[in-house]
Amino acid sequence: MPARNDPPYAAPDAAGRFGSYGGRFVAETLAHALEALTSLYETLRDDAGFRQALAEDLSRYVGRPTPLYFAQRLTAQVGGAKLYLKREDLNHTGAHKINNTVGQALLAKRMGKPRVIAETGAGQHGVATATVAARLGLECRVFMGATDIERQRLNVYRMELLGAEVVAVESGSRTLKDAMNEAMRDWVTNVDTTHYIIGSVAGPHPYPMMVRDFQAVIGQEARAQCLEVEGRLPDLLVACVGGGSNAMGLFHPFLDDAGVDMVGVEAAGLGLATDRHAAPLNAGSPGVLHGQHTYLMQTDDGQIMETHSISAGLDYPGVGPEHSHLKDLGRARYAAATDAEALAAFRALNRAEGIMPALESSHAVAWAMQEAARRPASDIIVVNLSGRGDKDIHVVAGLGEAGTP
C-alpha cells in the first residue's frame, strides 16, 4: 500500500471553514435550513442504510463504476507520459454531475421536501437534477442564464422533456452566477418545501463539503483502478475547474498521497492577459459571493466581474472554497487553458480516441496533453473526462478551425 500522510488532511472545520475559506455568508432566512441540512447530512453520511441506498443508485441507475481508460493513441501522439481518462462522460446523463444529484435527491426525500431547485450553466447539472427529480417524483425548477440558454438549447429541451421548468435568468450577466442568485431567491421564498441542489463544491456550508463527498467516488474509483492496472498511484491528476466539483471529486481521495500532484485547469477564455476569462485562482483575489469566502473575479470596488469562457460550465467568477484552500496550501496547482486550446483538444480527442469530450473537460485534456509532452514515458497522468461533448457540437460547428466565429 502506498504511504499516506499522517495526520490525514481534514477539512472543513465545524463552521465549514477550509483554512480561511468557505463559511456560511447567507441571508438570515436561510440559516436554519443550512443548519438542518448540515445536521441531517452529518448523520446520514455514516448511516449504513443511506450509504447502501446511494451505492445502489450509483451502480444500477448511474452506471458506476466508470472506466479508467488508457488513451493509447493520444499518448503516442503527444509523446510523453501515459494519459489515462476517467470516463465520467459515460455516466447516465453524460457527466459527473449526477453523482451529486443522486445523493442530494435522497436527502430531499429524507427531509420530506417535495420540490427541488437548481442552478445550471452548461445545463449538465440542470439535466442531472431534472433526471433524479423525475425518478423520485419531485417537482423541479432549474434556473439558467438567458445567455447560457442560447448556447445550450439541447440541454434546455432535455430538462423540459424530463418535466422540469427551466427559468431564463435575465439579470446581471445572464450566466451561471446570476442563475445561482435567482436560485437563492427562490429558496428564500420556498424554504419550507424546497431543497436547493447546488451543483458544485460551492455555496454556503455544508454544500462544498457535501458535494465533494458525493463526487469523491470519482477519485476513490480512479485510485483503486490505477493501483489495479499500473500497480501504483498516478503521478499527476488533471481536471477542469469552474466551481470545481469534478476536480474536487478526483483530487480528494488522493490528498494524503504525497507523491500524487494535482492540477486544476481554469478557463483562460481569450487569454489571462485579457479581462475575458474565468480564472479566479489564476487572476482573482479572495472575497465573498454565494455564501462562501473564496477566490473571485472582482473589481477594486468588490463588484463581481463578468467572465468569459467558451464553455458555459466554466463561466463562473468564483470557485469552490476548498480549491482556494488547496491553492494556498500548495497541495494543488491551478493552471488555465484558453478557448482555442480547449477547442484543439476537443478535436484531438475525437480523432485520436473516438471520444467527444465536453468543452469543459476539453480544458483539462488540453493542459494534460501539453504537460504529458514535458514528462517521461514512465509517468502516469489521470485526466478527469468530466462530461461528454454532444451538447457542444453546435457551438463547435459554428466556429472555424482557429476557434473563432
Next chain:
Amino acid sequence: MSRIAARLAQRQGEGRRALVTFITAGDPTLDATAPALHALVRGGADIVELGVPFSDPEAEGPSIQRSSERALAKGVTLADVLHVAAAFRRADADTPVVLMGYLNPVLRMGYEAFAERAAAAGVDGVILVNLPPEEADAAQAALATHGLDLIFLVAPTTQRERAEHIAARASGFIYYVSLKGVTGARHLDVADVERGVAALRAVSDLPVLVGFGIRDAESARAVAARADGVVVGSALVDAMGERATCPERIPAALESWLRPVREAIDER
C-alpha cells in the same frame, strides 16, 4: 447616545412608531441621492437607509435588483456612497443614516478603513445582508471602535436559541424580516409578523423594526401596530426609477408618497 438610539428612544417616548426608508445610492444619479434623502426626512422618515449597490444582490426582489444594476452601470462605488452620506450629513445633523448592502465591497475596502471612513461621513449603522453573526466578529469590532452599530436581521425561520444569540450581540435595533422571501415580495402576513415580533421581544429589549413587503400606507399601518417601526424600500426605489429622466421631480414625489405612510403609522 448614538443617533439611532436617540431617535428610537425619542419616538418610543412619544408613543410613536419609527419610519425607516431605503433607497439605493446613485440611482438614478449620485447627485439626486442626497436631495432624495432630505425629501424623505421632510416626508416623515426617522432613519434613512442608503443602499450600497452590489452586482449580486441575492436577497433582493426585482425593484432593488434593477436599481442596483442602474447605479452600477453609472459606475457608483462604495466610496461614492460614503461621499453621498457625508453630503447628506452636512445638511442634516440629526437623522440617523444606515448603510445597507452586501459584504464584498466592504471586505474589499477593509473593515477598518470602511469603519473609519463611514464614521467620518456621519454614518451611524451598517446592515450587511449576507454577514450572519457567526462570521461577523471582525466587522463588528471594527465598526464598534468607530461608534457604528452593526445591525442584524432576524427572520421568520430563525429559531429561538439563535435569536437569543443574535440579540445578545445586536446593537441599535433588530431588523425583523417580515416574510420568507426577497425584498418587495407581495405575500406579507400580518399575523405571522405579530408572532415573529412577539417571539423576538421575549429575547431582546432592543427596538424591533420590520421590513420586506411593506409597500403602502395600509401595510405600514398594520405592521407598525405590531412593532417599533417599519422599513419601506422597494416602493420608493420604484418611484425613483420611474423618474430617472426627470430627477428634479424625485424629491417632491418621494415626500408626497411618504407623508400618508407617516400619517398612517402615527394614527394606527
